[in-house]
Amino acid sequence: MRLTLFGPPTLTTSDGQPASLDTRKALALAAYLAVSRAAHSRDSLAALFWPESDGSRARGALRRTLSTLKQALGGRWLEADGESIALRPADGLWVDLWAFQSALAECTRHGHLPDQPCPLCVQPLTHAAELYSADFLAGFSLKDSVEFDDWQFFQTESLRREFVSALDRLVICQSSQQHWDTAIGYARRRLAVDNLHEPAHRQLMRLYALADQRAAALRQYRECVRILDEELGVPPLDETVALYEAIQSRQLTPPPAPVVVTSATPPSLPARLPLVGRDGERQQIQSVWQSGGEGSLLILTGEAGIGKSRLLEELLAHAQAQAGTTALARCFPGESGLAFGPLLEALRPLLAEEKGRRAAAALPPWQQSEAARLFPGLLHNAGDLPPAPPLESPGGQARFFQALADLLTALLGEDTPGLLAFDDLHWADSATLDLLIWLARRLQGLPFCLALAWRTGESSQPQLHQLAQTAQQSTAGALLTLDRLGLGDVERLVDSRNPSLAQRLYAETEGIPFLLAEQLAARQEGRDAGADIRLAPSSVRDLFASRLESLDGMAAQVLSAAAVIGRSFDVETMQAAAGRSEEESLSGLEMLLQRRLVVEQAGEGPGSLPRYDFCHEKLRELVYDETALARRRLLHRRVAESFGRRVGRQLGAAAQAAFHQRWAGQEEEAAQLYALAGDEARQLYANAEALAHYRTALALGHPESSRLHRAIGELLTLRGEYPAALLALAQAAAPATGAVLAGVEEQIGGVYQRLGEWRRAEEHYRAGLDGLGLSGNSPARARLLSALSHTAHRQGDDARAQALAEDARAAAFAAGAPQAQADVLNLLGLLARVRGENGAAIRHLQAGLDAAAGLADPSAEIATRNNLALALADGGDFAGAQVHLLAALKSCQRWGDRHREAAIHNNLADLLHRAGDDAGSMAHLKQAVTLFAEIGEPGSPLTNAEIWKLAEW
Numbered sequence: 001m002r003l004t005l006f007g008p009p010t011l012t013t014s015d016g017q018p019a020s021l022d023t024r025k026a027l028a029l030a031a032y033l034a035v036s037r038a039a040h041s042r043d044s045l046a047a048l049f050w051p052e053s054d055g056s057r058a059r060g061a062l063r064r065t066l067s068t069l070k071q072a073l074g075g076r077w078l079e080a081d082g083e084s085i086a087l088r089p090a091d092g093l094w095v096d097l098w099a100f101q102s103a104l105a106e107c108t109r110h111g112h113l114p115d116q117p118c119p120l121c122v123q124p125l126t127h128a129a130e131l132y133s134a135d136f137l138a139g140f141s142l143k144d145s146v147e148f149d150d151w152q153f154f155q156t157e158s159l160r161r162e163f164v165s166a167l168d169r170l171v172i173c174q175s176s177q178q179h180w181d182t183a184i185g186y187a188r189r190r191l192a193v194d195n196l197h198e199p200a201h202r203q204l205m206r207l208y209a210l211a212d213q214r215a216a217a218l219r220q221y222r223e224c225v226r227i228l229d230e231e232l233g234v235p236p237l238d239e240t241v242a243l244y245e246a247i248q249s250r251q252l253t254p255p256p257a258p259v260v261v262t263s264a265t266p267p268s269l270p271a272r273l274p275l276v277g278r279d280g281e282r283q284q285i286q287s288v289w290q291s292g293g294e295g296s297l298l299i300l301t302g303e304a305g306i307g308k309s310r311l312l313e314e315l316l317a318h319a320q321a322q323a324g325t326t327a328l329a330r331c332f333p334g335e336s337g338l339a340f341g342p343l344l345e346a347l348r349p350l351l352a353e354e355k356g357r358r359a360a361a362a363l364p365p366w367q368q369s370e371a372a373r374l375f376p377g378l379l380h381n382a383g384d385l386p387p388a389p390p391l392e393s394p395g396g397q398a399r400f401f402q403a404l405a406d407l408l409t410a411l412l413g414e415d416t417p418g419l420l421a422f423d424d425l426h427w428a429d430s431a432t433l434d435l436l437i438w439l440a441r442r443l444q445g446l447p448f449c450l451a452l453a454w455r456t457g458e459s460s461q462p463q464l465h466q467l468a469q470t471a472q473q474s475t476a477g478a479l480l481t482l483d484r485l486g487l488g489d490v491e492r493l494v495d496s497r498n499p500s501l502a503q504r505l506y507a508e509t510e511g512i513p514f515l516l517a518e519q520l521a522a523r524q525e526g527r528d529a530g531a532d533i534r535l536a537p538s539s540v541r542d543l544f545a546s547r548l549e550s551l552d553g554m555a556a557q558v559l560s561a562a563a564v565i566g567r568s569f570d571v572e573t574m575q576a577a578a579g580r581s582e583e584e585s586l587s588g589l590e591m592l593l594q595r596r597l598v599v600e601q602a603g604e605g606p607g608s609l610p611r612y613d614f615c616h617e618k619l620r621e622l623v624y625d626e627t628a629l630a631r632r633r634l635l636h637r638r639v640a641e642s643f644g645r646r647v648g649r650q651l652g653a654a655a656q657a658a659f660h661q662r663w664a665g666q667e668e669e670a671a672q673l674y675a676l677a678g679d680e681a682r683q684l685y686a687n688a689e690a691l692a693h694y695r696t697a698l699a700l701g702h703p704e705s706s707r708l709h710r711a712i713g714e715l716l717t718l719r720g721e722y723p724a725a726l727l728a729l730a731q732a733a734a735p736a737t738g739a740v741l742a743g744v745e746e747q748i749g750g751v752y753q754r755l756g757e758w759r760r761a762e763e764h765y766r767a768g769l770d771g772l773g774l775s776g777n778s779p780a781r782a783r784l785l786s787a788l789s790h791t792a793h794r795q796g797d798d799a800r801a802q803a804l805a806e807d808a809r810a811a812a813f814a815a816g817a818p819q820a821q822a823d824v825l826n827l828l829g830l831l832a833r834v835r836g837e838n839g840a841a842i843r844h845l846q847a848g849l850d851a852a853a854g855l856a857d858p859s860a861e862i863a864t865r866n867n868l869a870l871a872l873a874d875g876g877d878f879a880g881a882q883v884h885l886l887a888a889l890k891s892c893q894r895w896g897d898r899h900r901e902a903a904i905h906n907n908l909a910d911l912l913h914r915a916g917d918d919a920g921s922m923a924h925l926k927q928a929v930t931l932f933a934e935i936g937e938p939g940s941p942l943t944n945a946e947i948w949k950l951a952e953w
Helices: 024-036 042-049 055-072 096-110 119-131 146-176 180-193 198-210 214-231 238-248 279-294 308-321 341-352 354-361 365-371 396-412 430-440 462-473 487-493 499-509 513-525 540-548 553-565 571-578 582-594 617-625 629-644 653-663 667-683 687-699 705-719 722-733 738-755 758-772 779-794 798-815 818-834 838-852 859-874 878-895 898-914 918-934
Strands: 002-004 010-012 078-080 084-087 296-302 326-330 418-423 448-455 477-481 568-570 598-601 611-614
Touching: 002 024, 002 096, 024 042, 024 055, 024 084, 024 096, 024 146, 042 055, 042 084, 042 146, 055 078, 096 119, 096 146, 119 146, 146 180, 146 198, 146 553, 180 198, 198 214, 198 238, 214 238, 279 296, 279 308, 279 448, 279 477, 296 308, 296 462, 308 326, 308 418, 308 448, 326 341, 326 396, 341 354, 341 396, 341 418, 341 430, 354 365, 354 396, 365 396, 396 418, 396 430, 396 448, 430 448, 430 462, 430 687, 462 477, 487 499, 487 513, 499 513, 553 568, 553 571, 553 582, 553 611, 553 617, 553 629, 568 571, 571 582, 571 629, 582 598, 611 617, 629 653, 629 667, 653 667, 653 687, 667 687, 667 705, 687 705, 705 722, 705 738, 722 738, 738 758, 738 779, 758 779, 779 798, 779 818, 798 818, 818 838, 818 859, 838 859, 859 878, 859 898, 878 898, 898 918
Parallel strands: 296 448, 296 477, 326 418, 418 448
Antiparallel strands: 002 010, 078 084, 568 611, 598 611
């Protein structure tokens, strides 16, 4: 019997007659069993071929199909019992796929690397190329089994890669013997597989030229240009153009003679290479960590593959050996929209332990409430905590960061310094970077070392520059930029008796540790004992491509699914994307681990499942790029569905689900998820991420455009991007009515008030009141009346300001709104001081200070203390004024209200100057100038002096 699987599948007898098969499922079953060459359980086969049938019906259909196949095979070669089924190789059964794989396997016994064929490879490679008449099961499919189609797709891709590799090696073999016509034939078959593969075009051009077919070589170049332009809209690469010019000018050099393969024994390598060339850096980072008991900052930078991660691992191991508590956060490409994702990864294991939970439970309730924004499931008493203050309260982000700093202190603080490490920070989200900057500037006294590593030249985020500056300026900081290894370092890694190997490795890798380790590993695993020294491909991409060729279909399917998920993945998501059973998924994963294509990482705490990372981002990019577009969209959809089931239970799941739904082409679902992700990010003060999510939701057609524009306007206002904020709020106002419109008008007025455009601010506050109509008193009405009073005062109409302030007081007290009451009492005190009624001003302000006590929002207390200090100074009570200004300053610094902090420094400078303390006055004035210069839109010059004029509010 002959079973052919290349091209449309057929089962024929020895005389060429087709076997009697009355169902496509029987032929599909034969193909599946032939490819795997292993026994499969009846249940797994039934689920694969009849996924829409229940268990009993599927097993019944399998029995009937099995009977048909057994009869067609004459009762031979098919082994079936009550539990499993297998197709066993034996005399009399020929399968073209088996013959193809056997021919390729013969080449592996010749003692050379896969991409360096020898003369003995010609015959088996030729046979393999002849057997591959068409793609695997070309034109064949099962309409009612998506799972089988998935399996068929990955088998086709895997076998096509093996076929292409065979053609490439045949071209090398035939070219080395100057059999140009034969080499050209194989090169043309290679190009036909993928006519967008530019190296294949160059290969054919070179062969035509060497065969003295210069006109054909030039035509091939023009064909390459045409295809790239029509299909991709890109010009050919520089090396393709250079080859064309060399052919045109008849300056093409012939290929070098092949290197003869001789016998030698490759040196054995340890499982993990020793750390060489880093003795000084290792001592320095350990010293920085040792000083971490009082807070220290360590930064490692350098190019890709230079060894930053390895040094961090060494430092983590050293700290753990000294009984220090450690936490590692890793950042990955494509996850910059996941607010605080790296921090979550780092702290989850600590909070999953009893010791960590006790430490968190010992924090004050307000800090636990803030930390619960990130870790609601890990703080066991989160449901009993008081609610966190509203997002829009001034200083909310600083309050949140302070709580996280105290949580880190509780988790990492021991007799031995703790260590909090962040790797690949160039891929971090903006919220994480903002937190690290905040921590780096306040490390003094904290019981841990903050160690950060990032790749130079791969991120334009200004936060990384700020972190580097902080490390350079701090007495407890260190910034190390790692250099490449020298020739002496390479010699220490290899056999000192073979200096030529060290020199060649150094020349190929240029001293980059990652490339060096991969070259040595590839030599060890890709050679039989007895091969001469030949280096693996010098490109990381080529290096991985050669290691992917030998993967079986299941491992390739798992790897493709993982590449869609991202650099790091878990088994649950990978299995959902691959669409395979747990046993099959784990089988594929085991092969990937054995080939060192992925590495296992510890889980997040005791009893948790591990995660898996690609060994290098270039590998993930290669696998992703080589996955067909239709397949990628299917995998993205499956990943999105997996993350979608975790929304509400796992922080960041909404953002991940949104990302994958978008790439799956499901824009409506993606828009809803992006809006939800924006809400989640906003809860964590991750304003940059929230902005990005809201904007993407709008771009994808989210129906609640007004709500999203309003949220965007608020976030842009907090960032000081006032023109963009006004545009967003105008878009929010367009469809709004009633109380919603009133709220938007209040926001717009607030932006104009920050800009000092009082008349325009007043117009929008009045429009807000009109939007509320004649309904009774409310906190919104009280806020708008207070705002109008303030604008009237700043425009010089204090009589109208006083009348509006009285109306605001009546509305605030009628509505029973403590925050509004404190605000209006502060306003009344401010107006009384302007009229020269200092006693009345102090009484109002003192009452306002009493009303502000205990409020979650500290803005009223800060404003009232500042204005009370000015009133006391007017009466000559400099000491009392200084007490209130210093208290207000402390609150501003704690809550992060930098504009008000600058104004208070300025007021303190004036106060101390009046009191005769010129040195103290100058110190506060310098701080005021520094802070004022930082306020507004980053990178933009100040165009409005009102920001600098702030003294009372």
